[in-house]
Amino acid sequence: MAATVKTRQIVFSLKLAIHFISLFLLAKLYFQAFNDRLGADPVEAVLHFTGIGAFNLLLLSLLVSPLAQQFKWSFLLQVRRLIGLYSFTYALFHLVSFLAFEVQFDWSLFLNEIIDRPYITVGMFAVVILFLLTITSVSSIKKTMGRNWQTLHNAVYVALCLVALHFYWSVKSDIIEPSIYIVISVFLLYLRKNKIRRWFRSF
Template sequence: MKPRSKKPWRFSHFQRRVLKAVIHLIATGYLVALFYLGVNDQLGPDPVDALLNETGIWAIHLLFVTLLLSPLAKRLPSPEPIKFRRMLGIYVFVYAIAHFFTYAFFELQLDWHLLTSELVKRPYIVVGMVALILLMALTVTSLSVLRRKMGKQWQRLHYSIYAILPLALLHFSWSQKTFWQAPIFYWLIGLIIMRGRITRTAAKTVKRLKAYQ
Protein backbone atom coordinates (compact mmCIF):
# COMPACT_ATOMS: atom_id res chain seq x y z
CA MET A 1 0.00 0.00 0.00
CA LYS A 2 1.58 3.28 -1.15
CA PRO A 3 1.31 6.33 1.07
CA ARG A 4 -0.92 9.15 -0.20
CA SER A 5 1.55 11.84 0.78
CA LYS A 6 5.31 11.99 1.20
CA LYS A 7 5.15 14.56 3.98
CA PRO A 8 3.84 13.13 7.28
CA TRP A 9 1.22 15.21 9.03
CA ARG A 10 0.92 15.57 12.77
CA PHE A 11 -1.63 16.70 15.32
CA SER A 12 -0.64 19.48 17.65
CA HIS A 13 -0.31 18.47 21.29
CA PHE A 14 -3.62 20.21 22.01
CA GLN A 15 -5.44 18.50 19.12
CA ARG A 16 -4.17 15.09 20.21
CA ARG A 17 -5.30 15.64 23.80
CA VAL A 18 -8.74 16.82 22.69
CA LEU A 19 -9.22 13.84 20.38
CA LYS A 20 -8.17 11.42 23.12
CA ALA A 21 -10.55 13.13 25.55
CA VAL A 22 -13.40 12.72 23.03
CA ILE A 23 -12.59 9.02 22.57
CA HIS A 24 -12.48 8.51 26.35
CA LEU A 25 -15.80 10.31 26.73
CA ILE A 26 -17.55 8.31 24.00
CA ALA A 27 -16.13 4.88 24.92
CA THR A 28 -16.61 5.27 28.68
CA GLY A 29 -19.90 7.13 28.38
CA TYR A 30 -21.46 4.50 26.13
CA LEU A 31 -20.44 1.67 28.45
CA VAL A 32 -21.73 3.48 31.54
CA ALA A 33 -25.00 4.30 29.74
CA LEU A 34 -25.41 0.65 28.72
CA PHE A 35 -25.11 -0.64 32.27
CA TYR A 36 -27.28 2.17 33.63
CA LEU A 37 -30.06 1.30 31.19
CA GLY A 38 -29.56 -2.42 31.79
CA VAL A 39 -29.74 -2.16 35.58
CA ASN A 40 -32.86 0.00 35.25
CA ASP A 41 -34.48 -2.53 32.89
CA GLN A 42 -34.52 -0.15 29.92
CA LEU A 43 -32.78 -2.32 27.34
CA GLY A 44 -35.79 -4.21 26.05
CA PRO A 45 -37.38 -7.46 27.20
CA ASP A 46 -34.02 -9.13 27.94
CA PRO A 47 -31.54 -6.56 29.33
CA VAL A 48 -28.86 -9.15 30.07
CA ASP A 49 -28.88 -10.41 26.48
CA ALA A 50 -28.76 -6.81 25.24
CA LEU A 51 -25.76 -6.07 27.48
CA LEU A 52 -23.99 -9.23 26.31
CA ASN A 53 -24.58 -8.39 22.66
CA GLU A 54 -23.59 -4.72 22.89
CA THR A 55 -20.43 -5.20 24.96
CA GLY A 56 -19.30 -8.12 22.78
CA ILE A 57 -20.04 -6.41 19.47
CA TRP A 58 -18.36 -3.18 20.50
CA ALA A 59 -15.29 -5.04 21.71
CA ILE A 60 -15.01 -6.40 18.16
CA HIS A 61 -15.66 -2.97 16.62
CA LEU A 62 -12.90 -1.43 18.72
CA LEU A 63 -10.58 -4.32 17.84
CA PHE A 64 -11.20 -3.60 14.14
CA VAL A 65 -10.33 0.07 14.65
CA THR A 66 -7.19 -0.81 16.65
CA LEU A 67 -5.96 -3.13 13.90
CA LEU A 68 -6.64 -0.49 11.24
CA LEU A 69 -4.37 2.10 12.85
CA SER A 70 -1.05 0.65 11.63
CA PRO A 71 -2.16 0.39 7.96
CA LEU A 72 -3.66 3.87 8.25
CA ALA A 73 -0.36 5.27 9.59
CA LYS A 74 1.46 3.82 6.57
CA ARG A 75 -1.18 5.02 4.15
CA LEU A 76 -1.26 8.67 5.24
CA PRO A 77 1.79 8.56 6.11
CA SER A 78 1.76 9.74 9.72
CA PRO A 79 2.78 8.42 13.13
CA GLU A 80 -0.38 9.92 14.67
CA PRO A 81 -2.72 6.87 14.40
CA ILE A 82 -0.16 4.74 16.27
CA LYS A 83 -0.37 7.13 19.23
CA PHE A 84 -4.00 6.10 19.73
CA ARG A 85 -3.41 2.36 19.42
CA ARG A 86 -2.66 1.60 23.07
CA MET A 87 -5.66 3.58 24.31
CA LEU A 88 -8.07 1.89 21.91
CA GLY A 89 -6.52 -1.51 22.63
CA ILE A 90 -7.19 -1.00 26.33
CA TYR A 91 -10.82 -0.17 25.53
CA VAL A 92 -11.08 -3.43 23.60
CA PHE A 93 -10.16 -5.18 26.85
CA VAL A 94 -12.52 -2.98 28.90
CA TYR A 95 -15.48 -3.90 26.70
CA ALA A 96 -14.43 -7.56 26.60
CA ILE A 97 -14.16 -7.74 30.41
CA ALA A 98 -17.54 -5.97 30.66
CA HIS A 99 -18.90 -8.68 28.36
CA PHE A 100 -17.51 -11.40 30.63
CA PHE A 101 -18.67 -9.56 33.77
CA THR A 102 -22.21 -9.40 32.38
CA TYR A 103 -22.19 -13.13 31.69
CA ALA A 104 -20.65 -14.13 35.03
CA PHE A 105 -22.57 -11.72 37.26
CA PHE A 106 -26.00 -11.41 35.64
CA GLU A 107 -26.29 -14.65 33.66
CA LEU A 108 -24.57 -17.09 36.02
CA GLN A 109 -25.10 -15.14 39.27
CA LEU A 110 -21.41 -15.81 40.08
CA ASP A 111 -22.06 -19.56 40.23
CA TRP A 112 -18.57 -20.82 39.30
CA HIS A 113 -19.68 -24.47 39.30
CA LEU A 114 -22.23 -23.52 36.67
CA LEU A 115 -19.46 -21.76 34.71
CA THR A 116 -17.46 -25.01 34.67
CA SER A 117 -20.41 -26.93 33.25
CA GLU A 118 -21.04 -24.14 30.72
CA LEU A 119 -17.43 -24.37 29.53
CA VAL A 120 -17.96 -28.06 28.82
CA LYS A 121 -21.34 -27.63 27.13
CA ARG A 122 -20.51 -24.46 25.18
CA PRO A 123 -16.99 -24.55 23.67
CA TYR A 124 -17.43 -21.05 22.23
CA ILE A 125 -17.12 -19.77 25.80
CA VAL A 126 -13.67 -21.38 26.01
CA VAL A 127 -12.70 -19.61 22.77
CA GLY A 128 -13.90 -16.31 24.22
CA MET A 129 -11.98 -16.92 27.45
CA VAL A 130 -8.75 -17.54 25.51
CA ALA A 131 -9.24 -14.26 23.62
CA LEU A 132 -9.96 -12.45 26.91
CA ILE A 133 -6.83 -13.85 28.60
CA LEU A 134 -4.70 -12.75 25.64
CA LEU A 135 -6.28 -9.29 25.77
CA MET A 136 -5.53 -9.12 29.48
CA ALA A 137 -1.88 -10.00 28.83
CA LEU A 138 -1.62 -7.27 26.16
CA THR A 139 -3.28 -4.71 28.42
CA VAL A 140 -1.08 -5.43 31.42
CA THR A 141 2.10 -5.33 29.34
CA SER A 142 1.09 -2.10 27.59
CA LEU A 143 2.71 -0.22 30.48
CA SER A 144 5.92 1.46 29.31
CA VAL A 145 7.97 0.06 32.19
CA LEU A 146 6.99 -3.53 31.32
CA ARG A 147 7.58 -2.89 27.64
CA ARG A 148 11.17 -1.85 28.36
CA LYS A 149 11.79 -4.80 30.66
CA MET A 150 10.37 -7.37 28.22
CA GLY A 151 12.36 -6.14 25.23
CA LYS A 152 11.83 -8.33 22.16
CA GLN A 153 9.48 -10.59 24.08
CA TRP A 154 7.03 -7.68 24.27
CA GLN A 155 6.73 -7.47 20.50
CA ARG A 156 6.25 -11.21 20.20
CA LEU A 157 3.49 -11.17 22.80
CA HIS A 158 1.72 -8.25 21.12
CA TYR A 159 1.66 -10.10 17.81
CA SER A 160 -1.02 -12.22 19.49
CA ILE A 161 -3.52 -9.47 18.66
CA TYR A 162 -3.63 -11.10 15.22
CA ALA A 163 -4.83 -14.31 16.90
CA ILE A 164 -7.34 -12.47 19.08
CA LEU A 165 -9.36 -11.27 16.08
CA PRO A 166 -10.21 -14.73 14.65
CA LEU A 167 -10.82 -16.03 18.19
CA ALA A 168 -13.25 -13.17 18.88
CA LEU A 169 -15.00 -13.69 15.55
CA LEU A 170 -15.22 -17.44 16.15
CA HIS A 171 -16.69 -16.81 19.61
CA PHE A 172 -19.24 -14.40 18.12
CA SER A 173 -20.20 -16.69 15.23
CA TRP A 174 -20.45 -19.79 17.42
CA SER A 175 -22.60 -17.97 19.97
CA GLN A 176 -24.94 -16.89 17.15
CA LYS A 177 -25.11 -20.53 16.01
CA THR A 178 -24.42 -19.47 12.42
CA PHE A 179 -21.63 -18.11 10.25
CA TRP A 180 -24.16 -16.37 8.01
CA GLN A 181 -26.16 -13.19 8.49
CA ALA A 182 -24.18 -10.79 10.74
CA PRO A 183 -21.13 -13.06 11.39
CA ILE A 184 -20.21 -13.40 7.71
CA PHE A 185 -19.96 -9.61 7.36
CA TYR A 186 -17.70 -9.43 10.41
CA TRP A 187 -15.47 -12.17 8.97
CA LEU A 188 -15.25 -10.30 5.65
CA ILE A 189 -14.28 -7.08 7.43
CA GLY A 190 -11.72 -9.01 9.46
CA LEU A 191 -10.20 -10.54 6.31
CA ILE A 192 -9.98 -7.12 4.65
CA ILE A 193 -8.24 -5.66 7.69
CA MET A 194 -5.88 -8.63 7.94
CA ARG A 195 -5.22 -8.84 4.20
CA GLY A 196 -1.84 -7.14 4.37
CA ARG A 197 -0.72 -9.22 7.33
CA ILE A 198 -1.89 -12.46 5.67
CA THR A 199 -0.11 -11.54 2.43
CA ARG A 200 3.18 -10.77 4.22
CA THR A 201 2.99 -13.96 6.28
CA ALA A 202 2.29 -16.05 3.18
CA ALA A 203 5.21 -14.44 1.32
CA LYS A 204 7.59 -15.14 4.23
CA THR A 205 6.38 -18.76 4.41
CA VAL A 206 6.95 -19.28 0.69
CA LYS A 207 10.42 -17.73 0.97
CA ARG A 208 11.36 -20.04 3.85
CA LEU A 209 10.07 -23.11 1.99
CA LYS A 210 12.15 -22.17 -1.06
CA ALA A 211 15.20 -21.72 1.16
CA TYR A 212 14.85 -25.30 2.42
CA GLN A 213 14.59 -26.72 -1.10
Protein backbone atom coordinates in the same frame (compact mmCIF):
# COMPACT_ATOMS: atom_id res chain seq x y z
CA MET B 1 7.53 23.44 15.94
CA ALA B 2 4.00 24.67 15.08
CA ALA B 3 3.30 21.30 13.43
CA THR B 4 4.38 19.43 16.61
CA VAL B 5 2.09 21.55 18.78
CA LYS B 6 -0.78 20.98 16.34
CA THR B 7 -0.13 17.20 16.28
CA ARG B 8 -0.09 17.12 20.07
CA GLN B 9 -3.42 18.96 20.14
CA ILE B 10 -4.95 16.50 17.64
CA VAL B 11 -3.72 13.48 19.64
CA PHE B 12 -5.01 15.02 22.89
CA SER B 13 -8.45 15.69 21.35
CA LEU B 14 -8.62 12.19 19.88
CA LYS B 15 -7.73 10.62 23.24
CA LEU B 16 -10.32 12.77 25.01
CA ALA B 17 -12.97 11.73 22.47
CA ILE B 18 -12.07 8.01 22.86
CA HIS B 19 -12.30 8.23 26.69
CA PHE B 20 -15.55 10.18 26.56
CA ILE B 21 -17.38 8.06 23.95
CA SER B 22 -16.26 4.69 25.39
CA LEU B 23 -17.10 5.55 29.01
CA PHE B 24 -20.31 7.42 28.20
CA LEU B 25 -21.72 4.50 26.16
CA LEU B 26 -20.86 1.99 28.91
CA ALA B 27 -22.36 4.18 31.65
CA LYS B 28 -25.52 4.72 29.56
CA LEU B 29 -25.87 0.97 28.93
CA TYR B 30 -25.70 0.00 32.61
CA PHE B 31 -27.89 2.95 33.64
CA GLN B 32 -30.55 1.73 31.21
CA ALA B 33 -30.08 -1.89 32.30
CA PHE B 34 -30.54 -1.13 36.00
CA ASN B 35 -33.57 1.11 35.27
CA ASP B 36 -35.41 -1.46 33.13
CA ARG B 37 -35.01 0.49 29.92
CA LEU B 38 -33.44 -2.20 27.73
CA GLY B 39 -36.54 -3.97 26.52
CA ALA B 40 -37.75 -7.51 27.12
CA ASP B 41 -34.30 -9.15 27.45
CA PRO B 42 -31.89 -6.72 29.13
CA VAL B 43 -29.21 -9.40 29.69
CA GLU B 44 -29.06 -10.18 25.98
CA ALA B 45 -28.94 -6.45 25.20
CA VAL B 46 -26.02 -5.92 27.61
CA LEU B 47 -24.09 -8.96 26.26
CA HIS B 48 -24.75 -7.83 22.70
CA PHE B 49 -23.63 -4.23 23.25
CA THR B 50 -20.47 -5.04 25.24
CA GLY B 51 -19.52 -7.94 22.90
CA ILE B 52 -19.96 -5.93 19.70
CA GLY B 53 -18.31 -2.92 21.37
CA ALA B 54 -15.22 -4.98 22.28
CA PHE B 55 -15.04 -6.43 18.75
CA ASN B 56 -15.47 -3.02 17.07
CA LEU B 57 -12.74 -1.50 19.22
CA LEU B 58 -10.41 -4.44 18.48
CA LEU B 59 -10.95 -3.96 14.75
CA LEU B 60 -10.47 -0.20 15.09
CA SER B 61 -7.16 -0.71 16.93
CA LEU B 62 -6.00 -2.94 14.05
CA LEU B 63 -7.14 -0.40 11.45
CA VAL B 64 -4.92 2.31 12.93
CA SER B 65 -1.56 1.26 11.45
CA PRO B 66 -2.83 0.60 7.88
CA LEU B 67 -4.51 4.05 7.99
CA ALA B 68 -1.39 5.69 9.42
CA GLN B 69 0.74 4.08 6.69
CA GLN B 70 -1.63 4.84 3.82
CA PHE B 71 -2.22 8.51 4.66
CA LYS B 72 1.06 9.17 6.47
CA TRP B 73 -0.85 10.00 9.66
CA SER B 74 1.78 8.69 12.08
CA PHE B 75 0.13 10.59 14.97
CA LEU B 76 -2.67 8.01 14.84
CA LEU B 77 -0.27 5.41 16.26
CA GLN B 78 -0.35 7.33 19.55
CA VAL B 79 -4.02 6.44 20.12
CA ARG B 80 -3.77 2.74 19.16
CA ARG B 81 -2.94 1.56 22.68
CA LEU B 82 -5.89 3.46 24.20
CA ILE B 83 -8.33 1.89 21.72
CA GLY B 84 -6.89 -1.55 22.53
CA LEU B 85 -7.31 -0.89 26.27
CA TYR B 86 -10.96 0.01 25.77
CA SER B 87 -11.47 -3.15 23.71
CA PHE B 88 -10.27 -5.15 26.73
CA THR B 89 -12.43 -3.02 29.08
CA TYR B 90 -15.56 -3.77 27.03
CA ALA B 91 -14.60 -7.48 26.87
CA LEU B 92 -14.20 -7.46 30.65
CA PHE B 93 -17.66 -5.90 31.14
CA HIS B 94 -19.01 -8.52 28.69
CA LEU B 95 -17.47 -11.35 30.73
CA VAL B 96 -18.50 -9.89 34.12
CA SER B 97 -22.07 -9.37 32.83
CA PHE B 98 -22.14 -13.01 31.72
CA LEU B 99 -20.83 -14.10 35.15
CA ALA B 100 -23.31 -11.90 37.03
CA PHE B 101 -26.49 -12.27 34.97
CA GLU B 102 -26.18 -15.64 33.18
CA VAL B 103 -24.43 -17.88 35.74
CA GLN B 104 -24.89 -15.75 38.92
CA PHE B 105 -21.23 -16.20 39.88
CA ASP B 106 -21.64 -19.97 40.12
CA TRP B 107 -17.99 -20.83 39.33
CA SER B 108 -18.58 -24.56 38.70
CA LEU B 109 -21.38 -23.70 36.26
CA PHE B 110 -19.03 -21.19 34.58
CA LEU B 111 -16.33 -23.88 34.27
CA ASN B 112 -18.88 -26.26 32.74
CA GLU B 113 -19.90 -23.55 30.24
CA ILE B 114 -16.25 -23.10 29.23
CA ILE B 115 -15.82 -26.85 28.77
CA ASP B 116 -19.20 -27.65 27.15
CA ARG B 117 -19.73 -24.67 24.84
CA PRO B 118 -17.00 -24.17 22.22
CA TYR B 119 -18.02 -20.53 21.64
CA ILE B 120 -17.45 -19.79 25.35
CA THR B 121 -14.12 -21.72 25.26
CA VAL B 122 -12.74 -19.58 22.43
CA GLY B 123 -14.16 -16.41 24.05
CA MET B 124 -12.28 -17.26 27.24
CA PHE B 125 -8.99 -17.76 25.35
CA ALA B 126 -9.54 -14.40 23.65
CA VAL B 127 -10.11 -12.67 27.01
CA VAL B 128 -6.90 -14.21 28.39
CA ILE B 129 -4.90 -12.95 25.38
CA LEU B 130 -6.42 -9.45 25.61
CA PHE B 131 -5.64 -9.43 29.35
CA LEU B 132 -1.96 -10.33 28.72
CA LEU B 133 -1.70 -7.64 26.04
CA THR B 134 -3.26 -5.08 28.39
CA ILE B 135 -0.98 -5.71 31.37
CA THR B 136 2.14 -5.74 29.17
CA SER B 137 1.18 -2.50 27.43
CA VAL B 138 2.65 -0.47 30.32
CA SER B 139 5.79 1.33 29.03
CA SER B 140 8.13 -0.01 31.77
CA ILE B 141 7.06 -3.64 31.11
CA LYS B 142 7.40 -3.06 27.36
CA LYS B 143 11.03 -1.93 27.86
CA THR B 144 11.85 -4.89 30.13
CA MET B 145 10.42 -7.41 27.64
CA GLY B 146 12.52 -6.15 24.71
CA ARG B 147 11.94 -8.14 21.50
CA ASN B 148 9.61 -10.58 23.29
CA TRP B 149 7.09 -7.76 23.59
CA GLN B 150 6.40 -7.67 19.85
CA THR B 151 6.25 -11.47 19.69
CA LEU B 152 3.62 -11.49 22.46
CA HIS B 153 1.67 -8.58 21.00
CA ASN B 154 1.36 -10.38 17.67
CA ALA B 155 -0.99 -12.70 19.59
CA VAL B 156 -3.61 -10.00 18.96
CA TYR B 157 -4.09 -11.70 15.55
CA VAL B 158 -4.95 -14.97 17.31
CA ALA B 159 -7.36 -13.06 19.59
CA LEU B 160 -9.01 -11.53 16.51
CA CYS B 161 -9.60 -14.98 14.95
CA LEU B 162 -10.96 -16.35 18.25
CA VAL B 163 -13.36 -13.42 18.68
CA ALA B 164 -14.61 -13.75 15.08
CA LEU B 165 -15.21 -17.48 15.70
CA HIS B 166 -16.88 -16.75 19.06
CA PHE B 167 -19.27 -14.32 17.39
CA TYR B 168 -20.06 -16.73 14.52
CA TRP B 169 -20.71 -19.66 16.87
CA SER B 170 -22.77 -17.58 19.31
CA VAL B 171 -25.51 -16.71 16.83
CA LYS B 172 -28.36 -19.15 16.34
CA SER B 173 -29.66 -18.23 12.90
CA ASP B 174 -28.76 -14.92 11.28
CA ILE B 175 -25.14 -15.36 10.20
CA ILE B 176 -24.96 -12.21 8.03
CA GLU B 177 -23.56 -9.89 10.74
CA PRO B 178 -20.86 -12.29 12.02
CA SER B 179 -19.95 -13.11 8.41
CA ILE B 180 -19.36 -9.40 7.68
CA TYR B 181 -17.13 -9.22 10.76
CA ILE B 182 -15.18 -12.29 9.55
CA VAL B 183 -14.60 -10.64 6.15
CA ILE B 184 -13.33 -7.42 7.82
CA SER B 185 -11.07 -9.47 10.16
CA VAL B 186 -9.63 -11.51 7.27
CA PHE B 187 -8.98 -8.28 5.34
CA LEU B 188 -7.10 -6.74 8.30
CA LEU B 189 -5.04 -9.94 8.67
CA TYR B 190 -4.36 -10.00 4.91
CA LEU B 191 -2.86 -6.50 5.12
CA ARG B 192 -0.31 -7.97 7.57
CA LYS B 193 0.32 -11.26 5.78
CA ASN B 194 4.12 -10.82 5.63
CA LYS B 195 4.40 -9.86 9.29
CA ILE B 196 2.24 -12.82 10.32
CA ARG B 197 4.32 -15.20 8.15
CA ARG B 198 7.53 -13.94 9.80
CA TRP B 199 5.91 -14.33 13.23
CA PHE B 200 4.99 -17.98 12.53
CA ARG B 201 8.54 -18.71 11.31
CA SER B 202 9.96 -17.32 14.58
CA PHE B 203 8.60 -20.31 16.55
